[in-house]
Amino acid sequence: MRKTNWLLLALVLVLSSFLAACSGGSSGSGGDGGSGDSAEGSANGDQVFNLEEASDIPSMDPQISTDTVGSQWITETYEGLYRMKDGEIAEGIATGDPEVSEDALTWTFNLREDAKWSNGEPVTAHDFVYAWQRAVNPDTKSEYGPYLMGGIIKNADAIAKGESDVSELGVKADGDYKLVVELEKPVPYFQSLTTNSTFFPVYQDFVEEQGDQFALEADNMISNGPFKMTEWNHGSSFKFVKNEDYWDAETVQLEEINVQIVKDAATAVNLYDTGKLDRTPISAEFVNERINDIGFQQYLEAGPWYLKLNQERNGEKTPLANINVRKAIAQAIDKKGLVDVVLNNGSTEINGLIPKDFYTSEDGEDFREASGDYLSYNVDEAKKAWETAKEELGTDEVTVEILTGDTTTSTNMVDYFQEQLETNLDGLTVKTLKVPFQQRLELDTSEDYDIEVAGWNPDYVDPYTFLSMFETEGENNHMNYSSEAYDTAVERSVNENALDPEARWNDALEAEKILLEDAAIAPIYQDGRSYLISPKVKNVYKNQTGSRWEYKWAYADNAAAENAQ
Known part of the structure; x- marks a missing residue:
């Protein structure tokens, strides 16, 4: 998609935002569809949820x-x-x-x-x-x-x-x-x-x-666990039923969870509107027109998204091995334009690795605020680094490939990245590779890519869950980045300073600074999600770590859905 198309889309969204504001409805954030604390009513009618995933489960x-996806349903x-x-x-x-x-x-x-x-x-x-x-x-x-x-x-x-x-x-x-x-x-x-x-x-x-x-x-x-899988139609759907042998089966009220694999956002919204889905995430083009719906809800996740900049592919150095290439790419993308126009789902731009509202010091300071901004959008700085990079590489023409998923959102994002980079960095050609999730995982593991659109959901509440990924021997590095100074700071935080919270805090700040000053990755945004959630969906707890949703305590209040119509 070319630049003029993005400008047109921006104007459409601004206009629809204005119209939505004039209608006088609520913003739609909050509600009880995804929170156990505010749920009201009781379980009644069929205890069945019909949900969607954008990708199949690689393994259970x-x-x-x-x-x-696997983590969600294994949990x-x-x-x-x-x-x-x-x-x-x-x-x-x-x-x-x-x-x-x-x-x-x-x-x-x-x-x-x-x-x-x-x-x-x-x-x-x-x-x-x-x-x-x-x-x-x-x-x-x-x-x-x-x-x-x-x-x-x-x-x-x-x-x-x-x-x-x-x-x-x-x-x-x-x-x-x-x-x-x-x-x-x-x-x-x-x-x-x-x-x-x-x-x-x-x-x-x-x-x-x-x-x-x-x-x-x-x-x-x-x-x-609370449920057991009874059907798995690869590529299309899977089904879970209550596990009567679970030790706390009395607490589990849902009898059945049906999950469809839906990659197209418009299809998912249509399935929701026709009562075939009880919840679906919605992409940018639907947010403003649905923001006043009773089922609209928005969440800021603890997951940062970034570009992995692979420095070696199939035994050969890539252009990303040059630090000025990495700095140019990291600063040439308008992140605010991405979250406001392309994503438009509650995500926010991020200029670091550790997300905001995730980890705080003993005196309550948020890590993101304490660490500050790195590699912010700055076209002048990007062009300066790019010209230096071309001199160092001895060429005026550079080609890179961006690897991403094949969902609607992934496709829109990578098209935006392509337009931004080719517009702002003269002589750069960006190719895109859009593949199913499992294939993307395989290409990542084998390090067979130049740039990858990647995100990370934390495994536990600690900076190490993010920082450990990019250590030289990190199991999820997969981009041939290595820094002795970075490794030292990260390891110090979990070894000699493990029981010293203040020292660990400073170690994490130092490690993130090294990572971003090396432009090892290009931070882009902190994930936000907009959803349409049926009023019948109650007590689905939202988590920052592990599985995004927890259904053990959930139930269906079908009367609430009928009253909302």
């Missing part, structure tokens, strides 16, 4: 999954030591808080004795031991296991590198219902970390019986 294996079908409820840690298979030794290296979790798998077998500490060992076993090829457990649980690194046996992992069962974990170092966020799906238990006999087919079909799954 807790130790293999790395994506947000509903499995249960770890704890689960998230409205951003707070709630009991799962563990009862009460863990017992932590004085040196903060030994954590003991007491497990409930009434938890069962969907085949009727008890959930025990042995299931956690097997799952955690499996997560760091090189044969499993788990990305998250070594990433989340390495350097944290005793011997996890050595096992992941094939230097020690899985039996040496610092996790043991003290009987059937007590789990004892030994850490390499104090980890203040470890309890929060256990809510991540990588730490969920799996039933050894079933996993080994299924072999390499485990968790790839509904029939190849076993559950210990």
Whole structure:
């Protein structure tokens, strides 16, 4: 799409915003569709939610999954030591808080004795031991296991590198219902970390019986969470029903969750309007015309989005290996135009990695405000860096490719990036590659791209969940960035300064500064989401970490939907 098209779209949206404001309705933010605290009414009528996802689930294996879609539905079908409820840690298979030794290296979790798998077998500490060992076993090829457990649980690194046996992992069962974990170092966020799906238990006999087919079909799954998967039509839909064997089944009121895969935003809105979906995110072109709908809601996520600038591809240096190329690209995109016009969904521009309203100092200062702005939109600075880059590269013509997804929003975004970069950086040609989510993951892992549109949802509430990604040996670096100074600051925050909050705060500030002054990534925006949510949807809790939604406590108030019509 060329520049004139974006200007036309901007004018249309400004006009529709004006008309919406003149109508006198509310902004639509808030409401009770996604918050348990404000929900009213009661469960009545069919306890069924009809939802959508833009992508299929790559895998339902807790130790293999790395994506947000998989994490969402694994969290509903499995249960770890704890689960998230409205951003707070709630009991799962563990009862009460863990017992932590004085040196903060030994954590003991007491497990409930009434938890069962969907085949009727008890959930025990042995299931956690097997799952955690499996997560760091090189044969499993788990990305998250070594990433989340390495350097944290005793011997996890050595096992992941094939230097020690899985039996040496610092996790043991003290009987059937007590789990004892030994850490390499104090980890203040470890309890929060256990809510991540990588730490969920799996039933050894079933996993080994299924072999390499485990968790790839509904029939190849076993559950210990509130729901279980009963249908998985790859590429089109999947279905979950209440798990009657769940230890807290009395709390679960939903009987069924049906999920359609809908990539086209207009199609999703039509399905919502015709009552075939109870919730759908809406893209820019629908926000202003639907902002006064009773079902309109908007949320700011804790997920930053950025361009990953890969410095080496298939063994060859890319143009992104040049720091001035990276600085030019990072400063040549009008981020405000992106969030206001292209996204128009509640997202906000960001000039750093750590999102706002995510992490605060002991005296309540927000990290984003304390760290300040890096690589802000500045065409003059971008052009200056670009001319220097071309001199250093010895060419006036540079071509790069941007990798992204194939959804409507992804397509609109990458077209915008292409227009901005080619307009502001003379001699730059931008190609785009729009692929399904699973293929994008594969290209990312194999580092077979130049620039990738990427985002990250935090795994736990701590800056390390973001900063650790870009360490030289980070499991999710995948862009050939390396800085000794950055590695030192990040590692210091979780080693010698682990129990010193003020020192950790300063380490994180220093690390982010190094990362952005190196222009290792180009920060773009902090994710916001606009939704149409049926008034019948109640008590769906919203989380910052792990799965975006929590359905254990949800219910359908069909009378509320009828009254709203």
